[in-house]
Amino acid sequence: MIKYIGRRLLMMIPVMLGVVLLVFSMMYFSPGNPEDYILGDMATIEDKEAFREEHGLNDPFLVQYFNYLIHALQGDLGTSYTTKLPVWDEIMERFPTTFKLAVFSTFIAIVIGVSTGIISAVKQYSIWDNISRFIAIIGVSMPTFWEGLMLIILFSVILRWLPSSGFSTWRHWILPAITIGTHSASSVMRMTRSSMLEAIRQDYIRTAMAKGQKYSVVIWKHAFRNATIPVMTIIGLQFGRMLGGSAISEIVFSIPGLGNLIINAIKVKNAPLVQGGILFMAVVMSLINLLVDVLYAYVDPRIRSQYVSNKAKRKNPVAEEKAKEGV
C-alpha cells in the first residue's frame, strides 16, 4: 500500500510539469502586457521598460520558461507583480479561508446529498423520491452566482438575518457554504440514488434479508457500503474543486479566498501568481484523487487485494494450497 502511494506520488511529477508548461504558455501567448495593467496609464515608456527588464519579460520564451521552472522546482514560485510578496505567501494567506469554506460546504453536501439519495433509492418512485429528484435537477441546473444572489436578497436584504459579504465570523460562512454545498449536494444526491438503486437490487441484499435482518440495517450495512465508491468519487472531485477556490461564489460573497485571488491576478496578467495558484490547485486536486483512491481500497477488499504485493499474499500458505485444489 505504501509502495502504491509512493508510486502515485512519483506519477504526479510529470503531470505537474505538464501543468506548468501549459499554464506558462497560456500566460505568455495571451494578448496584453502586465506592465500596462499594473503601472497604469500614467506610467512612462521608460517605467514600463524597466518593469519588463526587472521581471525578465524581454527574454525569449524558452529562457523565461526554464527560469521559472528551475525556480519552481526549488520551491520558489516567484513574487507577485502587484504586492511584491512571494506567491507562496499570498496563496497560504488565502488558502485557510478557502479550505474552511470547502470543508463546510462539503459537509453540507454530504449530509443533504447522501441522506436524500438513500431515502430516494429506498422509496423509489414515491412522492419523496420525485420531489427530491426534482429539487436535485433544479440544484444542478441553477448557476451558483444566481443562487448566491437570491440567497443574499432573501436572507440579507429582506430578512436581514445574515451578512451578505466577507468571511470574518461564522455567520458570514452560512450563505456561501449553503450556496456551494447545495449545488454539490445535488450531484451527490443523484449519484447516491443511482448507486444505491443498483446495490439494493443485488442478490446479497436478499441473502441478508433471508437471515432475518432488519431492512434498515440491510440498507446501511449491506447496500450502502457497496454503493459508497461512486459517491466517494464524486465527493472527492467536488471537494478538490472547492479547494481550488469556488471563484464565482467567492466573488459574489466578496470572500478573500484562493479563487478570488487568482481571478484578480488574471485580470492584470499577474503571471507568477496565476501560474503558482493553478499549480497549487493541480497539486491539491491530485492529492485528493490519491486520497479517494486509497479510501476505495479501505472500503472494498477486492480493490485492496490488488494493492497488496505478492509477498504479502503468500502469507497464508494453507489457504493458498486449498484454493489451488479448489476444495
Place this chain on the structure above:
Amino acid sequence: MSDNILDIRNLTIHYVTDKETVRAVNGINLTLKQGESLGLVGETGAGKTTTALGILRLVPNPPGKIVAGEIFYKGEDLLKKSESDMRKIRGHEISMIFQDPMTALNPVLTVGEQISEAILLHQNITPQEALQKSMDMMELVGIEGIRHSEYPHQFSGGMKQRIVIAIALACDPALLLADEPTTALDVTIQAQVIDLIENLKKKLGTSLILITHDLGVVAEVCDRVAIIYGGQIVEFAEIAMIYNNPKHPYTIGLFGSIPNFSVKAKRLKPIYGLMPDPANLPEGCTFAERCPLATDACRQGDIPNIEIEPGHWVKCIHLGV
C-alpha cells in the same frame, strides 16, 4: 394439527407492472412433513424460486405481490404474520440457500461476518461466541475456520456455495429451502454439495424443499416430488411413483428427455415448443400448447387435480389414456 411442518394452499403470486401482470405462481398446493425432503422440479421460469421466496415473504415488492393463498408453517399462517414476526422466522426457523453463489454473498464483508450476522440475530450470544460458531459452521461445510477473515472474492465458486449453505444452516433451521444449490457448480462439486446437504439433513433433522431442474439430484435426495409448470403443480407424488409411473404428459416428456443407459436410443425425445409467456397464460391447461394429447377440452375451464393412487396427484384430464 397434522404432522405437516408446511402446508401451502392455493398460493398465487403475481408480478404487477404498468404494462402487464406476470402470473408467476398460480394456485400452488403443497404439503411437507417434518423431516421430509420435497423436490420442486420445473424448467426456468416455472415459478420455483418465486414459490420459495413467497414462503419467506421475500418476493420483491414492487412488482411482486402475493395475491392469494395461505402458507401454514407449524400451523400458523405466515402470510398473516407481522414483518417483525417474519424476521424471527427468517434465517432461524426457515432459511434459504440461494442459487447463484457468485452474487449471493456481500463482497465487502468477510465471510465470518456474514455467517455470524445470522447467528447474532437469532441467538443471544456475544460476537466472539458467534464468530466461533461461524468457524464451526465453516468446518462443517468443509472450509477451514481460520479463513473466516477472508472475503468472498478469495474463495472459489464451490466454496462460496458452501458459505451460502453455512449461512443458511447457522441457526439450525427446521425448514431449509434450497434453490438450485448445485446449478452454478461443476459436476464434481455438485456431488459434494449434495452429499453435504444430505448429511446435514440427517444430522440436524431438517425438512427440505429442493428446487432444481435436475431429476437425477431429486432421485438421490428427495422423498416426494412436485413437478411445476407454468406456475402450477402438474404432478405431485412420492419419488418411486413418479419415476416408475409418470402420468402427466409433461412429466413423461421430462423423463423422455433424459438419456437412459439400459435402453439403446438413437435420439432423445425433447418436449417441443417453449413455456407459455407467464404474462399471457392460456386458459385451461398451461401445457396444452406442447402436449401431444391436447384436445379442445384442455383449453377451457379449470383442470381438476386428480388423485390417481393414494398420494399421487395429477392435474390432467387425459388420465384414462
